[in-house]
Amino acid sequence: xxxxxxxxxxxxxxxxxxxxxxxxxxxxxxxxxxxxxxxxxxxxxxxxxxxxxxxxxxxxxxxxxxxxxxxxxxxxxxxxxxxxxxxxxxxxxxxxxxxxxxxxxxxxxxxxxxxxxxxxxxxxxxxxxxxxxxxxxxxxxxxxxxxxxxxxxxxxxxxxxxxxxxxxxxxxxxxxxxxxxxxxxxxxxxxxxxxxxxxxxxxxxxxxxxxxxxxxxxxxx
Amino acid sequence: xxxxxxxxxxxxxxxxxxxxxxxxxxxxxxxxxxxxxxxxxxxxxxxxxxxxxxxxxxxxxxxxxxxxxxxxxxxxxxxxxxxxxxxxxxxxxxxxxxxxxxxxxxxxxxxxxxxxxxxxxxxxxxxxxxxxxxxxxxxxxxxxxxxxxxxxxxxxxxxxxxxxxxxxxxxxxxxxxxxxxxxxxxxxxxxxxxxxxxxxxxxxxxxxxxxxxxxxxxxxx
Amino acid sequence: xxxxxxxxxxxxxxxxxxxxxxxxxxxxxxxxxxxxxxxxxxxxxxxxxxxxxxxxxxxxxxxxxxxxxxxxxxxxxxxxxxxxxxxxxxxxxxxxxxxxxxxxxxxxxxxxxxxxxxxxxxxxxxxxxxxxxxxxxxxxxxxxxxxxxxxxxxxxxxxxxxxxxxxxxxxxxxxxxxxxxxxxxxxxxxxxxxxxxxxxxxxxxxxxxxxxxxxxxxxxxxxxxxxxxxxxxxxxxxxxxxxxxx
Amino acid sequence: xxxxxxxxxxxxxxxxxxxxxxxxxxxxxxxxxxxxxxxxxxxxxxxxxxxxxxxxxxxxxxxxxxxxxxxxxxxxxxxxxxxxxxxxxxxxxxxxxxxxxxxxxxxxxxxxxxxxxxxxxxxxxxxxxxxxxxxxxxxxxxxxxxxxxxxxxxxxxxxxxxxxxxxxxxxxxxxxxxxxxxxxxxxxxxxxxxxxxxxxxxxxxxxxxxxxxxxxxxxxxxxxxxxxxxxxxxxxxxxxxxxxxx
Numbered sequence: 001x002x003x004x005x006x007x008x009x010x011x012x013x014x015x016x017x018x019x020x021x022x023x024x025x026x027x028x029x030x031x032x033x034x035x036x037x038x039x040x041x042x043x044x045x046x047x048x049x050x051x052x053x054x055x056x057x058x059x060x061x062x063x064x065x066x067x068x069x070x071x072x073x074x075x076x077x078x079x080x081x082x083x084x085x086x087x088x089x090x091x092x093x094x095x096x097x098x099x100x101x102x103x104x105x106x107x108x109x110x111x112x113x114x115x116x117x118x119x120x121x122x123x124x125x126x127x128x129x130x131x132x133x134x135x136x137x138x139x140x141x142x143x144x145x146x147x148x149x150x151x152x153x154x155x156x157x158x159x160x161x162x163x164x165x166x167x168x169x170x171x172x173x174x175x176x177x178x179x180x181x182x183x184x185x186x187x188x189x190x191x192x193x194x195x196x197x198x199x200x201x202x203x204x205x206x207x208x209x210x211x212x213x214x215x216x217x218x219x220x221x
Numbered sequence: 222x223x224x225x226x227x228x229x230x231x232x233x234x235x236x237x238x239x240x241x242x243x244x245x246x247x248x249x250x251x252x253x254x255x256x257x258x259x260x261x262x263x264x265x266x267x268x269x270x271x272x273x274x275x276x277x278x279x280x281x282x283x284x285x286x287x288x289x290x291x292x293x294x295x296x297x298x299x300x301x302x303x304x305x306x307x308x309x310x311x312x313x314x315x316x317x318x319x320x321x322x323x324x325x326x327x328x329x330x331x332x333x334x335x336x337x338x339x340x341x342x343x344x345x346x347x348x349x350x351x352x353x354x355x356x357x358x359x360x361x362x363x364x365x366x367x368x369x370x371x372x373x374x375x376x377x378x379x380x381x382x383x384x385x386x387x388x389x390x391x392x393x394x395x396x397x398x399x400x401x402x403x404x405x406x407x408x409x410x411x412x413x414x415x416x417x418x419x420x421x422x423x424x425x426x427x428x429x430x431x432x433x434x435x436x437x438x439x440x441x442x
Numbered sequence: 443x444x445x446x447x448x449x450x451x452x453x454x455x456x457x458x459x460x461x462x463x464x465x466x467x468x469x470x471x472x473x474x475x476x477x478x479x480x481x482x483x484x485x486x487x488x489x490x491x492x493x494x495x496x497x498x499x500x501x502x503x504x505x506x507x508x509x510x511x512x513x514x515x516x517x518x519x520x521x522x523x524x525x526x527x528x529x530x531x532x533x534x535x536x537x538x539x540x541x542x543x544x545x546x547x548x549x550x551x552x553x554x555x556x557x558x559x560x561x562x563x564x565x566x567x568x569x570x571x572x573x574x575x576x577x578x579x580x581x582x583x584x585x586x587x588x589x590x591x592x593x594x595x596x597x598x599x600x601x602x603x604x605x606x607x608x609x610x611x612x613x614x615x616x617x618x619x620x621x622x623x624x625x626x627x628x629x630x631x632x633x634x635x636x637x638x639x640x641x642x643x644x645x646x647x648x649x650x651x652x653x654x655x656x657x658x659x660x661x662x663x664x665x666x667x668x669x670x671x672x673x674x675x676x677x678x679x680x681x682x683x684x685x686x687x688x
Numbered sequence: 689x690x691x692x693x694x695x696x697x698x699x700x701x702x703x704x705x706x707x708x709x710x711x712x713x714x715x716x717x718x719x720x721x722x723x724x725x726x727x728x729x730x731x732x733x734x735x736x737x738x739x740x741x742x743x744x745x746x747x748x749x750x751x752x753x754x755x756x757x758x759x760x761x762x763x764x765x766x767x768x769x770x771x772x773x774x775x776x777x778x779x780x781x782x783x784x785x786x787x788x789x790x791x792x793x794x795x796x797x798x799x800x801x802x803x804x805x806x807x808x809x810x811x812x813x814x815x816x817x818x819x820x821x822x823x824x825x826x827x828x829x830x831x832x833x834x835x836x837x838x839x840x841x842x843x844x845x846x847x848x849x850x851x852x853x854x855x856x857x858x859x860x861x862x863x864x865x866x867x868x869x870x871x872x873x874x875x876x877x878x879x880x881x882x883x884x885x886x887x888x889x890x891x892x893x894x895x896x897x898x899x900x901x902x903x904x905x906x907x908x909x910x911x912x913x914x915x916x917x918x919x920x921x922x923x924x925x926x927x928x929x930x931x932x933x934x
Binding site: 057058059060061073074075076077081086092093094095096098099100102103127132133134135136137138139140143144170171172173174 | 715716717718719741765766767768770773783785786787788789790791792793795796807808809810811812813814815820845862873874875876877878879880881882909
């Protein structure tokens with residue numbers, strides 16, 4: 001059986017922007033958040049009016065604003081080395097203090113992409129064996145932040161499930177994920193196990209089941 | 222045999238000010254120093270012209286100046302909670318950074334008083350059993366600073382030696398002392414053992430021997 | 443909207459429960475959060491475990507909590523107050539005595555997600571060998587500070603010390619804004635940033651409330667993410683007035 | 689008289705020996721001490737072990753040292769340079785990959801007299817279980833980063849990480865004075881204060897030399913006691929000029 005035969009067809013679920021907007025809806029006012037690369041970087045634009053989300057960047061920025069209109073300050077970048085601005089009330093700290101804040105649980109939510117999430121909430125998002133290994137702050141973020149929300153496509157480019165019984169990619173952390181937002185569904189982690197709480201518009205519970213190898217329970221609203 | 226019979230008579234060796242001046246003569250230009258209470262606090266006034274000694278205070282002051290002429294700044298005190306000034310080039314750090322600097326060996330010399338020094342360079346200077354226990358930063362200072370210089374009277378008020386074979390008071394640190402300056406003598410510690418290198422004016426090597434229960438070698442200049 | 447400023451200090455602080463562990467800034471009276479400490483007394487909080495460098499000479503702040511019998515244990519490097527020692531020897535308060543640098547580093551570590559670290563400070567002394575009396579009973583040492591795990595690094599003995607994660611922290615700053623950003627003045631900084639780091643909920647009393655964009659981001663000593671509640675420092679109250687007619 | 693300012697950067701830096709361990713500030717090119725790094729190349733230093741967060745995209749600074757074959761090992765969290773990985777897989781440079789927060793904390797700890805600490809970061813992953821290849825030989829993993837000691841705290845696994853004490857450290861600051869006091873601008877601060885802490889001898893390149901009383905004591909990010917030599921930042925040299933006629 002080839003991959004083409006074994007994988008169900010692609011569904012038109014949430015776009016990347018819609019995933020980001022779905023995540024943004026769940027962020028309470030006043031929350032402090034770290035954003036990984038990819039879909040998470042689309043979250044700030046989707047924050048509803050009147051909600052303040054305080055953004056942290058692991059290179060020592062607390063209170064990150066949007067990209068500058070002009071070239072910006074060369075001494076002011078985010079963790080992806082891109083120019084940024086600061087909001088009023090921002091503070092700069094050194095890298096040890098930045099990670100003291102991260103590891104010490106002083107952020108509320110970290111939102112990041114993933115290669116795989118397992119049914120026991122393990123996360124793999126830093127390394128594809130054979131490629132170039134680099135880890136950055138991912139392992140600190142998932143070890144320290146109380147809420148670890150994954151934003152990703154439900155299946156990979158070949159249509160293979162990314163929410164799996166056990167991660168085959170090297171782990172970033174064990175049992176660290178607390179929510180998963182994909183184009184097809186939203187999962188919460190409760191008592192260390194996945195619970196499907198929402199199907200995206202255009203996706204049914206059966207669609208999700210067919211594209212997920214992890215065991216999970218359902219409590220659809 | 223009572224104490225009065227067993228102890229040799231008191232000698233007129235160096236005064237407290239003279240001990241401090243003797244220590245000051247050994248401080249190289251540009252050295253960073255922490256001063257304990259007692260005789261060490263007399264050292265700054267004895268620093269020769271043209272020699273810069275940079276004073277640190279464990280509560281987070283680097284570059285301590287003399288006491289203020291007026292009442293001073295209530296937010297600026299030394300480790301003894303006394304008002305101080307700052308010299309040009311001074312810096313303030315928090316207590317964790319202050320002790321990171323201390324424990325990490327970034328000071329050159331710590332000068333402190335002692336209850337006892339042993340022949341293996343152990344120091345006891347924080348606690349007389351039965352009295353009120355309080356330690357402050359003494360254990361960090363002796364653990365971290367490369368040079369630990371003790372300034373004290375050679376014998377206690379009852380005439381009993383303070384440079385002893387083994388400390389009877391609770392230790393501040395094991396084998397940490399590098400020099401001892403008393404009213405009668407100067408000892409260096411070499412390969413973990415005491416060496417008498419100088420007798421104070423008015424004291425002979427025999428005087429020192431009679432008032433010292435520690436084993437030590439002599440290399441008088 | 444993040445606004446951590448509280449008009450009513452007592453109301454904000456009333457979430458502290460009796461029995462709580464509390465990390466406190468200050469070195470002696472320098473940088474000590476007296477308004478917060480006095481409010482704990484006024485709110486009749488009891489059975490507290492304080493992490494604080496000093497128990498000062500006077501009966502304000504930490505000293506007042508102690509002499510009013512509200513403190514179960516003090517973890518400190520340099521208590522001074524005679525009355526504190528009398529209560530310690532009488533078995534009415536416990537003393538966990540630790541080196542000053544160990545206290546600062548334990549506060550920072552606990553707030554930094556570091557559960558334990560090795561330090562040379564105190565290795566091979568009665569502060570690490572299990573012989574220091576934690577509590578007295580009828581004039582005798584009844585319980586001791588537990589012996590600390592020891593390990594050699596580079597041929598020198600070190601002891602394992604544990605990060606402090608307190609239920610609450612109380613700090614005092616010179617300036618603060620509504621986002622909780624703080625600045626300290628001179629050596630009043632001392633333990634305050636470390637206390638701010640290690641409390642699960644942290645209170646800051648400030649001398650001056652400044653606009654949210656008044657502090658340069660490079661000049662902030664404690665970022666607001668570490669602070670939950672900001673209130674004004676009370677004007678100092680002379681001891682005579684406290685004990686007198688009012 | 690304490691005067692740490694050095695007119696001749698190369699002369700001052702020439703005390704670095706080939707084979708040395710060197711801690712380096714910067715996050716990517718932000719706050720990276722390129723004048724000092726380029727001087728190490730110009731002085732023909734070799735066999736270096738670098739502690740640095742990134743091996744950047746470009747061939748200046750850390751990248752230049754690497755591509756010139758001057759580096760024995762890199763301890764980093766996020767190398768990026770393609771050429772670096774080619775050399776790593778070819779067995780010409782070793783990679784000790786560690787989490788970013790662990791690198792920052794290890795630098796601070798080493799400079800703070802803390803030989804080791806426990807952290808949850810990386811516990812139970814290939815960065816701590818002994819399976820990450822430190823060095824390749826003929827396309828195969830020849831040696832691995834040693835397995836890290838593990839211990840549970842509060843029911844969660846943690847790994848023991850060791851403080852970094854480097855022979856030298858190289859940092860870049862915006863402002864500095866002749867006592868070695870430093871200030872950084874915005875997120876160019878990053879790893880610089882930690883690198884400054886952990887080198888036995890530390891070099892700072894600065895954009896601006898200020899009078900000794902110009903920096904407010906409350907606003908100094910790195911106190912001079914941690915810095916041994918201060919020199920000016922070189923003007924940026926375009927890569928084309930470096931590789932060209934001059």
